[in-house]
Amino acid sequence: MNKCSLAIDIGASSGKLVAGYVENEKLKLKEVHRFENTIMKKGDHFCWDLESLFKEIKKGIHACREQGLKPESIGIDTWAVDFVLLDENDALLTDAVAYRDSRTDGMMEEVFTHISKERLYLETGIQFQKFNTIYQLHALKKSNPEILEKAKTFLMIPDYLNYLLSGVKANEYTNATTTQLVNAFTKKWDKDLLDQLGINKDMFQEILPPTSSLGNLKAELVKEFGFDMNVLLPATHDTGSAVVSVPEADDTIYISSGTWSLIGVENNFPICVTKALDYNFTNEGGFDYRFRFLKNIMGLWMIQEVKRNYHNTYSFAEFVGLANQEIDFHSKVNVDDDRFLKPENMIEEIQTYCAETAQSIPQNPGQVAKCVFDSLAVSYQTAINQIEEVYEKDFQTINVIGGGAQNEMLNQLIADTTKKEVLAGPVEATAIGNVVSQLITLDEIKGLKEARNIIKNSFELEKYTSKKKVEGLR
Numbered sequence: 001m002n003k004c005s006l007a008i009d010i011g012a013s014s015g016k017l018v019a020g021y022v023e024n025e026k027l028k029l030k031e032v033h034r035f036e037n038t039i040m041k042k043g044d045h046f047c048w049d050l051e052s053l054f055k056e057i058k059k060g061i062h063a064c065r066e067q068g069l070k071p072e073s074i075g076i077d078t079w080a081v082d083f084v085l086l087d088e089n090d091a092l093l094t095d096a097v098a099y100r101d102s103r104t105d106g107m108m109e110e111v112f113t114h115i116s117k118e119r120l121y122l123e124t125g126i127q128f129q130k131f132n133t134i135y136q137l138h139a140l141k142k143s144n145p146e147i148l149e150k151a152k153t154f155l156m157i158p159d160y161l162n163y164l165l166s167g168v169k170a171n172e173y174t175n176a177t178t179t180q181l182v183n184a185f186t187k188k189w190d191k192d193l194l195d196q197l198g199i200n201k202d203m204f205q206e207i208l209p210p211t212s213s214l215g216n217l218k219a220e221l222v223k224e225f226g227f228d229m230n231v232l233l234p235a236t237h238d239t240g241s242a243v244v245s246v247p248e249a250d251d252t253i254y255i256s257s258g259t260w261s262l263i264g265v266e267n268n269f270p271i272c273v274t275k276a277l278d279y280n281f282t283n284e285g286g287f288d289y290r291f292r293f294l295k296n297i298m299g300l301w302m303i304q305e306v307k308r309n310y311h312n313t314y315s316f317a318e319f320v321g322l323a324n325q326e327i328d329f330h331s332k333v334n335v336d337d338d339r340f341l342k343p344e345n346m347i348e349e350i351q352t353y354c355a356e357t358a359q360s361i362p363q364n365p366g367q368v369a370k371c372v373f374d375s376l377a378v379s380y381q382t383a384i385n386q387i388e389e390v391y392e393k394d395f396q397t398i399n400v401i402g403g404g405a406q407n408e409m410l411n412q413l414i415a416d417t418t419k420k421e422v423l424a425g426p427v428e429a430t431a432i433g434n435v436v437s438q439l440i441t442l443d444e445i446k447g448l449k450e451a452r453n454i455i456k457n458s459f460e461l462e463k464y465t466s467k468k469k470v471e472g473l474r
C-alpha cells in the first residue's frame with residue numbers, strides 16, 4: 001500500500017478518524033473510529049470536553065494498529081474560532097469555552113469603540129459573527145484580566161490537540177484567519193490591532209500554512225501506540241479542508257453542509273468591498289493561500305437541536321422521510337436570526353417565530369423538519385443572489401459537500417429554489433481534504449490540482465435539477 005495518512009476531523013456534532021491513501025489514481029478511505037461531540041455546561045459557560053476528545057483521538061490511533069494500519073502521518077481539523085490559553089509552564093489557564101456560549105453577547109459592539117467595523121473588515125476581511133475569537137478575547141479581558149496577563153501561549157483547538165500529540169506550539173493559518181485578528185494581506189497576526197485592543201500579542205504563535213510539519217509524536221505516545229507518525233498541518237479549520245474537496249471550477253458555489261451551512265466560492269484574493277461587508281461575507285484563509293469567500297448560514301444545527309428536543313427518537317434520514325409527508329406545509333423562519341443560535345428549545349423557538357409571523361405553527365416532527373429545510377433553502381438562495389451581485393456573474397452549479405449532502409430533500413429543494421444544477425458530495429469532504437493535504441506533504445500527491453482530480457475520479461456525486469420548469473411553475 002502507498003503511504004497512508006490519518007485524518008482526525010472533529011466537527012461540532014461528531015468526530016471521526018479516517019485513514020486515506022492513493023491507489024490506481026483513486027483515493028481510498030477507511031473510517032477507523034467515529035464518536036459524538038457536543039458542548040457541555042461547565043460552571044457558567046458552555047465548553048468543549050477536550051480531555052474526552054483527546055481520549056477519542058488516542059482510541060482511534062490504537063484502532064489503526066488493531067486494524068493493521070500504520071499511517072505515516074496524522075492531521076487534525078476542527079471547527080473555528082475557539083481556543084485555549086497556556087501559562088508559562090504550558091498548563092491550561094482556560095477551559096475550551098464554546099462559541100455558542102453567551103459570554104460574547106455585546107462584545108462586538110464594545111470592540112467597535114476601539115476600531116471601526118469598516119477598518120476591521122478592510123484589514124481582516126472576516127465576517128462579523130459575535131463569537132469570533134476577537135470578541136471572545138475581549139470578553140475574557142473584561143471578566144478575567146488576570147488570565148490574559150498570565151497567558152504565554154494562545155492555541156486554537158486543533159493547535160492544542162497538535163501540541164498534545166507533538167509538544168510543538170504553532171497556529172495554523174486557515175483557522176487563525178477565523179479569529180478576525182489576522183491581516184488578510186500580510187497573512188500575519190495584526191499586531192497593531194492587538195495593541196489597539198490591549199491584547200497581549202506575544203502569546204500568539206508563528207502562523208504556519210497547511211502542508212507544514214510539526215515533527216513527530218511525543219516519545220511517550222510512540223511508546224503507547226507502538227508506532228510513530230509525522231504530525232502534519234492540513235487546513236485545520238474544518239471548512240478549509242472541506243473546500244479542498246470541491247473540484248476546481250470557476251462556476252461553482254459550494255455549500256459545506258454540516259452543523260453550519262458555509263456557502264461561498266474560492267478566490268485567489270480577499271474581497272473586502274463595502275457590498276461584501278454589508279452582506280457580511282468572510283474571506284477565510286484557504287489552502288495554498290487561496291481565500292474562502294463565504295458566509296455562515298445557521299445550517300443543520302437546527303435539525304440537530306430538533307432531533308435532540310425529540311429525545312433522538314428520529315434519525316436524520318427519518319426526519320427527511322417525515323418532512324416529505326408534509327409537502328403542503330410551507331411556514332418558514334429566518335434561519336439567520338440570532339434567536340436560533342442557542343435557544344432553550346429549538347422546536348418551541350421555531351413555533352414561536354411562526355406564531356409571531358402569523359404562519360401555520362408546525363405541530364409534528366415532519367412539519368418542523370420541513371420548515372427547517374424550506375427555510376435553509378430560502379437562506380441559501382438569498383446568499384447566492386448576494387454572491388452573484390458581488391461577483392457580477394451567474395454561477396451554474398452548486399456543490400453540496402459534507403454530511404448534509406445526504407439530505408436528498410434539501411438537495412432537491414436547493415435545485416427547485418435556485419433553478420441551478422446541484423451536485424451532492426463528497427459526504428466526507430472535510431476528512432478527504434485533510435488526507436490529501438497530508439499526502440501532498442508526503443509527496444504522494446503533487447499539489448492541489450492533482451488532489452482535486454483524484455477526488456473527482458474517486459467519489460460519485462448525486463445530481464439534482466429543478467423539477468419545476470420555470471415557464472410552467474405550478
Ligand SMILES: Nc1ncnc2c1ncn2[C@@H]1O[C@H](COP(=O)(O)OP(=O)(O)OP(=O)(O)O)[C@@H](O)[C@H]1O
Nearest residue numbers: 011012013014258259260300316402403404406407
Ligand atoms: N442520512 C442522512 N440523511 C440526511 N441528513 C443527514 C444524514 N446523515 C447526516 N445528515 C446530516 O449531516 C449533518 C452532519 O454533517 P457533518 O457530519 O458534516 O457535520 P459535522 O462534521 O459533525 O459538523 P460540522 O459541520 O461542525 O463539521 C447532520 O446534522 C444531519 O443533518
Ligand SMILES: C[C@H](O)[C@H](O)[C@@H](O)C(=O)CO
Nearest residue numbers: 079080081099238239260
Ligand atoms: C464557528 C465557526 O463559524 C464554525 O466553526 C464554521 O466556521 C465551521 O467551519 C463549521 O464547521
Ligand SMILES: [Mg+2]
Nearest residue numbers: 011238258430
Ligand atoms: Mg464536519
